[in-house]
Amino acid sequence: MSQRNEALRDASFIGLGILIFAVLVYRLVQLQVVEGPEYREKSEDNRIRFVEMPAPRGVIRDRHGYLLVSNRPSYTCYGVPRDLFRDSIAVEHLGFAIARDPQEMREVQLRPYRNAFRPQRLRRDLPYPLLARFEETRDRIPGAYLEIEPKRFYPGNVAAHAIGYVAEISDDELSKYPGLQSGDLVGKRGLEKLYDKDLRGVKGNRLSVVDVHGQEVHTEQSLGRIEPVPGQELWTSLDIFGQMLAESLLTDKIGSVVAMDVRTGGIVVMASAPSYDPDIFAGSISSADWNALLNDPDKPMLNRSVQTMYPPGSTIKPAMLIEGLNSGVISPSWGVSCPGSFTYGNRTFKCWKKGGHGYIDCTQSLAQSCDVFYYKLGLLLGVDGINRAFTRFHLGSQTGIDQTSEASGLVPSREYYDKRYGANGWSTGFLVSVSIGQGEMLATPLQLCAFAAAIANDGVWKRPFLVDGVYDPSTHVLQKRAPAEEIASDVPLSMIEMAQRGMTEVVWGAAGTARKQQDDSCRIAGKTGTAQNAHGDDHGWFICYGPVDNPMYSCCALIEFGKSGSGAGGPVAGEVLRQLIRRELYPELYKKKSEDETEPEVEPQLEPIAENRTP
Numbered sequence: 095m096s097q098r099n100e101a102l103r104d105a106s107f108i109g110l111g112i113l114i115f116a117v118l119v120y121r122l123v124q125l126q127v128v129e130g131p132e133y134r135e136k137s138e139d140n141r142i143r144f145v146e147m148p149a150p151r152g153v154i155r156d157r158h159g160y161l162l163v164s165n166r167p168s169y170t171c172y173g174v175p176r177d178l179f180r181d182s183i184a185v186e187h188l189g190f191a192i193a194r195d196p197q198e199m200r201e202v203q204l205r206p207y208r209n210a211f212r213p214q215r216l217r218r219d220l221p222y223p224l225l226a227r228f229e230e231t232r233d234r235i236p237g238a239y240l241e242i243e244p245k246r247f248y249p250g251n252v253a254a255h256a257i258g259y260v261a262e263i264s265d266d267e268l269s270k271y272p273g274l275q276s277g278d279l280v281g282k283r284g285l286e287k288l289y290d291k292d293l294r295g296v297k298g299n300r301l302s303v304v305d306v307h308g309q310e311v312h313t314e315q316s317l318g319r320i321e322p323v324p325g326q327e328l329w330t331s332l333d334i335f336g337q338m339l340a341e342s343l344l345t346d347k348i349g350s351v352v353a354m355d356v357r358t359g360g361i362v363v364m365a366s367a368p369s370y371d372p373d374i375f376a377g378s379i380s381s382a383d384w385n386a387l388l389n390d391p392d393k394p395m396l397n398r399s400v401q402t403m404y405p406p407g408s409t410i411k412p413a414m415l416i417e418g419l420n421s422g423v424i425s426p427s428w429g430v431s432c433p434g435s436f437t438y439g440n441r442t443f444k445c446w447k448k449g450g451h452g453y454i455d456c457t458q459s460l461a462q463s464c465d466v467f468y469y470k471l472g473l474l475l476g477v478d479g480i481n482r483a484f485t486r487f488h489l490g491s492q493t494g495i496d497q498t499s500e501a502s503g504l505v506p507s508r509e510y511y512d513k514r515y516g517a518n519g520w521s522t523g524f525l526v527s528v529s530i531g532q533g534e535m536l537a538t539p540l541q542l543c544a545f546a547a548a549i550a551n552d553g554v555w556k557r558p559f560l561v562d563g564v565y566d567p568s569t570h571v572l573q574k575r576a577p578a579e580e581i582a583s584d585v586p587l588s589m590i591e592m593a594q595r596g597m598t599e600v601v602w603g604a605a606g607t608a609r610k611q612q613d614d615s616c617r618i619a620g621k622t623g624t625a626q627n628a629h630g631d632d633h634g635w636f637i638c639y640g641p642v643d644n645p646m647y648s649c650c651a652l653i654e655f656g657k658s659g660s661g662a663g664g665p666v667a668g669e670v671l672r673q674l675i676r677r678e679l680y681p682e683l684y685k686k687k688s689e690d691e692t693e694p695e696v697e698p699q700l701e702p703i704a705e706n707r708t709p
């Protein structure tokens with residue numbers, strides 16, 4: 095480069111420098127002299143901004159360590175009301191930038207705080223096209239800025255009901271959660287709600303320097319910065335593979351599947367259909383979306399596994415048989431002749447088999463599910479005996495699982511009838527229906543799954559649970575839950591074994607009602623049930639456990655409008671149960687498959703921590 099060119103370049107740089115300097119001087123004079131008083135106030139109040147940093151919420155894992163719920167980064171738009179109101183059309187520009195109604199934003203989100211410097215959260219989880227638009231508009235929206243915040247993310251999108259969801263704290267909740275502020279996210283249902291305190295973590299904050307337009311210039315470390323403390327992890331007993339299978343089997347159906355590890359009481363599957371997308375609550379759900387969910391006649395928000403009570407139908411017959419034997423009103427050699435119906439007083443009650451079963455003994459009463467056998471047994475037991483038969487297995491009261499709004503079910507008692515009909519207003523005729531799980535009797539799928547587990551466990555009932563431990567990723571400390579509470583059996587083993595034999599015959603007997611569930615590679619026992627439904631086709635139940643000789647899991651399926659237990663409930667519960675057992679007994683079979691990338695469709699994320707987990 096020649097000297098002449100160099101000189102020219104130097105000169106132009108000097109010229110540019112002078113020009114910039116002149117502009118700065120002009121601006122300085124304008125700010126200090128012309129707009130001085132106003133700017134000084136603004137600069138002193140607003141030069142440093144206090145920014146809160148939400149803590150990443152604890153993740154939720156299945157029993158192998160797979161992530162059921164995680165977090166992903168998202169952009170949240172904040173606005174400082176006082177800055178935005180300085181410019182008469184800034185809110186309009188902002189409304190365009192983040193696709194929100196400016197009128198609503200101004201009146202609802204900003205005006206109540208119009209003189210405040212405290213930033214207000216205006217929109218969570220800005221999608222990418224809007225990020226670009228925000229950047230283009232930035233000069234015209236003083237005081238609006240973006241923050242990167244963690245947002246709930248559902249890798250496999252499974253177990254929405256059991257997990258629950260998070261949403262912005264309501265006015266009512268503000269008083270219940272000290273330390274939280276309007277706009278913060280809290281768990282609203284399921285595990286997210288019950289373990290909110292563990293999951294939440296501790297917010298951090300920083301002081302940042304902002305320019306005259308309210309834009310952050312840089313973060314001043316020395317001014318103070320407290321990092322957020324991440325929330326604790328929930329290590330659940332859920333099994334993502336069993337859960338995905340159950341949910342796929344419930345496609346286009348209304349119903350529930352619950353499975354339990356009978357050795358621990360841990361719930362490995364809790365599925366309810368139809369389901370919903372918990373993701374829609376993590377932003378700010380529109381009232382139209384919310385109403386659509388609430389008014390959906392199929393009630394997708396309902397966790398049918400624990401919140402819905404149905405007549406359990408014949409699934410509870412094993413409990414009746416056990417109490418019959420235990421109380422001594424019948425002996426193991428007792429039997430009845432079933433002509434297809436039973437008349438009591440002036441009413442005739444039908445057996446499900448029109449022509450009748452002929453002679454039926456104790457084992458066959460379960461295998462063939464003869465109603466007449468149980469009508470007669472129920473009358474022999476009386477109201478107190480029937481009540482004992484069911485409450486022994488914790489039916490009629492909440493199981494106490496870590497879920498919100500658990501229904502208690504209903505087991506009628508003498509007090510119940512007296513209260514409802516008056517001391518002389520009811521007769522033992524009421525008991526005939528209750529004896530086959532109809533009438534007043536109600537149960538949840540979870541209760542019946544725990545009941546099946548108790549039969550598998552020789553009569554010992556275990557309190558089901560979902561969260562096995564709470565893990566602190568900062569200290570690497572795992573707080574494992576105490577073993578599930580147990581209610582010891584008060585019945586001789588031989589009587590439980592009779593029920594077990596009957597349930598085995600349901601599947602393996604020549605006349606069993608669930609013979610379609612025979613599979614020599616995995617021997618299961620079960621009981622079908624059909625629940626009368628006043629609103630349409632009957633509901634179909636199937637409860638089961640297996641393997642018969644050394645039980646590992648129990649499972650319960652309820653299919654609304656499924657018509658029958660053997661046709662609708664059996665194939666679903668049987669399939670889920672067998673897969674859970676096979677995956678545990680023959681893991682190599684399933685490993686091969688996933689190496690071929692044939693399954694699962696949504697590969698869950700496995701983090702190294704999972705290797706340290708004990709199942």
Ligand SMILES: [Zn+2]
Pocket residue numbers: 432434445446447450451452463464465466467
């Ligand atoms: Zn019969």
